[in-house]
Amino acid sequence: MMNMNRRRFIESTAATAVAISWQNPLFAAPEADAEGPWDLVAVRNGGPVPMFEAGIAALGGMKAFVKKGQKVVVKPNIAWDQPPEVPANTNPELVAAIVKHCLEAGASKVTVFDHTCHNWERTYKTSGIAKAVTDAGGVMAPANLEDQYREVELPEAKTLKKALIHKEMLECDVFINVPVLKHHGGAKLSLCMKNLMGVVWDRRFFHSNNLDQCIADMCFAPKKPALNIIDAYRILRKNGPQGRAKEDGELAQYQMLGTDMVALDAAAAKLYGMKPEDLGYVKIAGEMGAGKADLSKVKIKRITLDA
């Protein structure tokens, strides 16, 4: 329990620090927006890295989320053995840029993992993420064995009352969630909340116990994402979530950043051409109070880069 207390202390200190630096212009990074803070920053018309740099600057820079010496976990979507052009996985350049920013902000270690659907070594490699992360100074962690997971309780959840969650996520100081916007045969779209299925060992439980409810329940996992970044540089328009070929992808050149997963998922649904309420898990999560499903109540910063 001593350990838990210390961790809680660090967490709350970090959270306070984030809150102070965010609210107080004195602590904010120089690029930070005077009109902020924003619930959601959306950037368009650029490469994945320039869009990220513009977006994170509007949120006060990575220093607003990562403090010196903290252990960071970046969780992209690396589910399928597909190259970046078939956007079944998060863009590797974006993941590398996030890793770099975390290290520059003073992170002691940046770990990247996903519980892949295909063979993990091949998937890490084909996605381009393994090389991008290693080159940027991050560490790829395996998530292929059950003993890398630990059972935790989700008391606020409705259906997913307990789950085996990857230890890297449970033991980190800062958790950054980096999904890719893609079509999904069952959940309609795979976004922030859906991406969190990749930190859980038993995914079949989700599918057999009301998928939308379980996805929404992940908002109440013990470690909440400090930052979510939806990669919509390329989006998977059909045959998702695995995709078959490049033609399934659309070069959309968008990116959305923020802390509220529900708001981000709602915005992404609109970008894809759906209504937020079409997504069962967005509706449920909104009703459960996990975030704002109504975009009219979300303070959005819109940035268009000059292409």
Add this chain to the structure above:
Amino acid sequence: MNAAVYRRLRIVVGAIVLGFCALAFADIGNWVSAQVARAVLWPQFAPSLLGLLQGAGWISAGCIAVIVLTLLFGRIYCAMLCPLGVLMDLTAKIAGRTGRKRKLPYRAGKTWLRVLAVTACAAGLLAGTALPLAFLDPYSVFGKITAATLRPALGWINHLIAASKLINPVDVSPVAWATAGVALGLLGLVGVAAVFRGRLWCNTVCPVGAVLGFFSKHALFRLQIADAACVACSMCERVCPAQCIDFRNHKIDHSRCVMCLDCATSCKRSGITLTSNRKGKKPAQSPDTATKCAEPDGSLLSPHLPTASRRLFLASAIAIPAVALAEGGRGKNKGGGGCGEDCRCNLNQHNKHAVLPPGAKSLAHFQSHCTACQLCVANCPDQVLRPSITQHGLAGFLQPYQDFDVSFCSYNCSNCSQICPTGAIQPITVEDRRTVRTGTAEFFRGRCVVKTEGTSCGACSEHCPTQAVHMVPWKNGLTIPEVDPDLCIGCGGCEFICPVRPDKAIIVNGLKIHERAKAVVLGQENTIRKKEEEFPF
């Protein structure tokens, strides 16, 4: 060549062969590519012969090279190229070191047993099963032993070390207990035989030993005991692991000699030498011994050919109905033929036809060529290939099948077909693999959670690489799976991930004859969103 130099060569080559063969089967980190493994296993006689019989060309010419080598110098294959033979020598050596001094007297050859072994293998192949070969061919036996013992042991050690985060944990298949049991039994048998009777296995039940023994009888260079040098010390007879030297009569049974040359090294008077067959008879041979030798020394196979074919006939007469029986035992799964939409027929993941590896062509082709060596099982990156118990019928015991409870077959891999040394799985490219249909998915709407629970799922469609399983609109804004059989390749992704229990809602039923799936022509470009479009929120 000096006998001592040869002996050293034999040990070095043997160690290399043993090491590489063991690596091919116990390579948990997938360091060895299929091509390297095939090259290492090129001289393995039985798989190479099976490949050659299918017209596999130079890639399977290893057996011809071995026969030529045998016609020149005798059973060099048995001496240093056979991994099981080398393993036996090693076992005997270790046993000798730890106190068990072996003394092996001459024993007459059991020719009938050797003929029977070859006949059983041939009859099995003619009857359409490689089962006898699977348990007698030394390479295949070695494979089963290594894959079921050394490999899991290395996997376990890897996981122990990985717990301390020094190395990454590898994916290992769950231990196949039946195979492990069989393998340990075989290892025990081979080991005990090696410790107490040297190369007993090689000169009784080994079909490769029998065939090569036939050729080694007529080898150009053979070991001969020089009568003049012999002082009848009996050293050669005692050290011979094949028990084929009769020192009293100065006679060596060349069909059983495994060319270890322990005899030549042990002879203090250098009385045993490799002598050309063509240059007349033995040096200083007495006519008396020559006549004595001739009779029991009769050619191994040729005089027995009539017997062999009679035995072959008898064996096939027994084998064919047995195989038919084994085949018939599992054809009962397609019970309810004409079921409606909410099909209630009892096809489940356990009573369906097992799915063969892609490239196996058909059950008949596969069963008559697979010696269940477990090389593909050991080298399947997705661990979907598992040794069967009765999934392919009794005639297919330990031959691999795709176990969708464990994993599913990758769309981007054809490793098993590239690595198979017998051609039971014909080599296909990854591109080819994507249109080979090994089975067909059958969807049971009545079991699907979308229908039973009224909640969304789509796990099966998620895992379908061709989108043969795709989601179509259903009630209350939900989507439900639908199968396009033309696109299905039988990879098993859908069955693997289906969360429904006890019987899954989507089952891949194996095809007895593989088919071609419809190839989908797919665009190579992303579509591009107009940059002028404004933020939609």
